[in-house]
Amino acid sequence: MTTTVSQARQWRPEPFIALATEWDTVSGRTQVLADRIEQELAACRERWQGLAADAACAEITHIGSALRNLSRVLVLAAAEARDGAVTTELAQHHVIATVSTAESEGCVVTDDGSIEPPLQPTSLLVLLAGGHEPAADSFLDVRATHLSVELKSALSDMTEADTATARSIDTALAAIWDISATGPVESSAAIVAQWPQLSQDQIAAQLAALSPTALRQLVREAAQQVGNTDGVPWPMRVEANRLNIANAILAERRVLNRPVEDKLAAAISPTLDPASAERLWAVLHADPAMNAAAIATHDRVARQRIELYQALLADTADPINPERRISRQILAFDPVRSSLIELAGDLSRASAVGVLVPGLNTTWETSAEEVTTSARFVYGSAGKVAMITYLGGRFPTGDFAAGLFAAADPRYALEMAPRLVAFSEDVDRTMNRLGRPVPVTYIGHSYGGSIVGTAERFGLTADRVIYAEAAGSGFGVQNPDDWHNRNPDVRRFALTAPGDWISLVQGLPFGPHGADPDEMPGVTRLAAGRRLNGWPMFGPTTHSDVLTEPSDAWRNMLAVILGDDENIRAE
Amino acid sequence: MTQPVVVDAVVLQTFIEHMTAVADDIAELSTARSHAIPLLNSTTECLDAPNVVSKELERISTAIRDWAECVHRSQLQFAAAEDQHAARFGHR
Numbered sequence: 092m093t094t095t096v097s098q099a100r101q102w103r104p105e106p107f108i109a110l111a112t113e114w115d116t117v118s119g120r121t122q123v124l125a126d127r128i129e130q131e132l133a134a135c136r137e138r139w140q141g142l143a144a145d146a147a148c149a150e151i152t153h154i155g156s157a158l159r160n161l162s163r164v165l166v167l168a169a170a171e172a173r174d175g176a177v178t179t180e181l182a183q184h185h186v187i188a189t190v191s192t193a194e195s196e197g198c199v200v201t202d203d204g205s206i207e208p209p210l211q212p213t214s215l216l217v218l219l220a221g222g223h224e225p226a227a228d229s230f231l232d233v234r235a236t237h238l239s240v241e242l243k244s245a246l247s248d249m250t251e252a253d254t255a256t257a258r259s260i261d262t263a264l265a266a267i268w269d270i271s272a273t274g275p276v277e278s279s280a281a282i283v284a285q286w287p288q289l290s291q292d293q294i295a296a297q298l299a300a301l302s303p304t305a306l307r308q309l310v311r312e313a314a315q316q317v318g319n320t321d322g323v324p325w326p327m328r329v330e331a332n333r334l335n336i337a338n339a340i341l342a343e344r345r346v347l348n349r350p351v352e353d354k355l356a357a358a359i360s361p362t363l364d365p366a367s368a369e370r371l372w373a374v375l376h377a378d379p380a381m382n383a384a385a386i387a388t389h390d391r392v393a394r395q396r397i398e399l400y401q402a403l404l405a406d407t408a409d410p411i412n413p414e415r416r417i418s419r420q421i422l423a424f425d426p427v428r429s430s431l432i433e434l435a436g437d438l439s440r441a442s443a444v445g446v447l448v449p450g451l452n453t454t455w456e457t458s459a460e461e462v463t464t465s466a467r468f469v470y471g472s473a474g475k476v477a478m479i480t481y482l483g484g485r486f487p488t489g490d491f492a493a494g495l496f497a498a499a500d501p502r503y504a505l506e507m508a509p510r511l512v513a514f515s516e517d518v519d520r521t522m523n524r525l526g527r528p529v530p531v532t533y534i535g536h537s538y539g540g541s542i543v544g545t546a547e548r549f550g551l552t553a554d555r556v557i558y559a560e561a562a563g564s565g566f567g568v569q570n571p572d573d574w575h576n577r578n579p580d581v582r583r584f585a586l587t588a589p590g591d592w593i594s595l596v597q598g599l600p601f602g603p604h605g606a607d608p609d610e611m612p613g614v615t616r617l618a619a620g621r622r623l624n625g626w627p628m629f630g631p632t633t634h635s636d637v638l639t640e641p642s643d644a645w646r647n648m649l650a651v652i653l654g655d656d657e658n659i660r661a662e
Numbered sequence: 663m664t665q666p667v668v669v670d671a672v673v674l675q676t677f678i679e680h681m682t683a684v685a686d687d688i689a690e691l692s693t694a695r696s697h698a699i700p701l702l703n704s705t706t707e708c709l710d711a712p713n714v715v716s717k718e719l720e721r722i723s724t725a726i727r728d729w730a731e732c733v734h735r736s737q738l739q740f741a742a743a744e745d746q747h748a749a750r751f752g753h754r
Binding site for chain 2: 267
């Protein structure tokens with residue numbers, strides 16, 4: 092049954108949002124209760140032993156696991172409910188806009204979406220039709236038919252959005268029963284315990300031999316390892332990382348669900364003298380405003396993180412068709428290592444892949460900007476390019492002098508480069524399995540240039556590398572022989588727009604980031620060209636503009652990623 | 663029997679009571695949800711999801727309560743057996 096116009100008008104997103112909010116609350120509460128079962132069990136275990144005790148403890152542990160599983164399922168189902176609200180509301184806007192257009196043109200809109208033309212054409216329309224009224228009538232008929240088709244399509248989209256939401260929520264909730272669907276397979280712990288000793292190819296081969304049931308169980312029981320290990324097929328990583336993100340949300344909910352007294356105690360600095368601490372404690376209990384402020388301060392970071400993580404679980408605009416909303420593809424999610432890797436675009440149709448390694452001041456909180464930058468390449472290539480945004484660890488951060496000081500520290504590059512090398516091997520194997528040539532370009536922007544260069548020194552696998560406004564060619568890289576890319580045919584490019592401050596530190600003698608990539612033999616220097624408005628790409632803002640503005644420089648980089656030699660402009 | 667048996671009746675009774683309280687809390691969540699969550703103002707069908715969640719909460723609550731009762735019975739039987747054996751050896 093298709094949605095009618097009156098139903099579309101009456102539809103409201105609030106019930107979806109209310110449902111999501113309820114499930115978020117329940118997920119936090121069930122987690123508290125699951126924690127309580129675990130803690131109480133641990134506390135009494137020493138005083139309760141024997142075969143019967145073991146059996147009873149195993150049973151209550153299993154029940155506790157079901158409760159914990161329900162917490163996680165509710166976080167994911169809440170995300171689906173929120174997505175449903177957004178998607179259906181977008182479809183509703185389309186319906187209402189089309190109805191509004193039709194009515195403003197004097198058409199009659201019926202509830203099923205049919206649109207009748209106005210009874211009489213306006214005198215202006217008759218005039219435009221050369222004074223021929225039947226011609227004006229005919230024009231109105233065509234226009235009404237066109238609007239009717241559009242409205243019926245919009246109503247159909249709304250029905251589909253609503254149905255898809257119900258389906259997604261049902262699918263998310265079906266995982267409630269996963270906990271009891273464990274098959275007779277090798278334990279997940281035993282499988283992942285072998286991984287540190289296995290090569291990526293061996294891990295891939297091991298997983299290829301497992302049944303779909305065993306793989307599902309592995310994702311569920313070892314999501315942390317599955318989501319963050321190179322060699323694991325990417326669809327599994329994406330699936331596992333949804334669970335990891337849900338777990339991270341629950342970890343933050345645990346902070347929010349602390350007893351109020353604990354939150355108030357956290358507001359009292361341990362450096363306060365006992366008398367002052369006691370006075371503050373009394374004020375926190377007596378003054379409702381102070382009480383609320385202390386609790387809000389305690390909860391602030393956890394709430395911010397929950398918001399960030401919920402955004403990672405939420406659907407996003409498809410960079411190939413921004414009107415469509417799709418799930419995000421998170422290839423790594425590890426808050427402990429500050430690792431967040433995301434794929435944008437469709438690998439099944441991409442003819443090239445880019446990996447963007449950003450630079451100074453990149454944090455999890457600002458990662459959405461980097462993902463948007465990556466997605467722009469996907470959109471700009473009409474989906475021929477798929478992009479990976481690589482945050483493989485902590486980046487240097489700081490304003491002004493502190494930022495420059497942090498950026499001079501090669502530690503971040505040295506820590507992240509080996510991970511990038513391993514990831515590049517995974518990317519290479521994944522591309523090889525696509526059964527068609529899909530070249531991979533690594534773009535190191537700013538400090539990210541030093542990370543990519545250092546990774547090249549340690550054995551990165553790449554078809555092409557772009558050093559974009561790069562801090563350097565990599566730690567310890569003074570000439571091309573210092574790079575040990577596994578691909579002997581790798582092509583290297585560098586782009587530094589005139590007037591970018593980075594040129595002041597590139598290739599400094601005894602500098603921490605190696606030689607200036609613009610001056611390295613064998614590196615093609617890309618022309619920065621002109622901005623969108625025709626002005627030369629020049630000045631300090633070019634440092635970021637080359638990536639964020641669809642300029643000559645940006646098109647040059649896109650041409651490199653696509654391998655479109657005819658459109659690569661060298662200096 | 664291959665391993666030592668330790669049953670601290672006081673500790674175990676406290677644990678059972680706490681688990682029963684947990685079961686009550688879960689049941690409360692379930693009851694609250696089934697009333698508090700409005701049905702979706704859907705353009706097609708009503709979503710059964712809130713009921714699915716409530717049923718799972720009820721199932722877990724019942725499982726914990728059953729478990730607590732079972733452990734309690736087992737504890738009583740264990741104590742009774744102890745008493746019986748003690749009596750056989752003339753300690754009562």
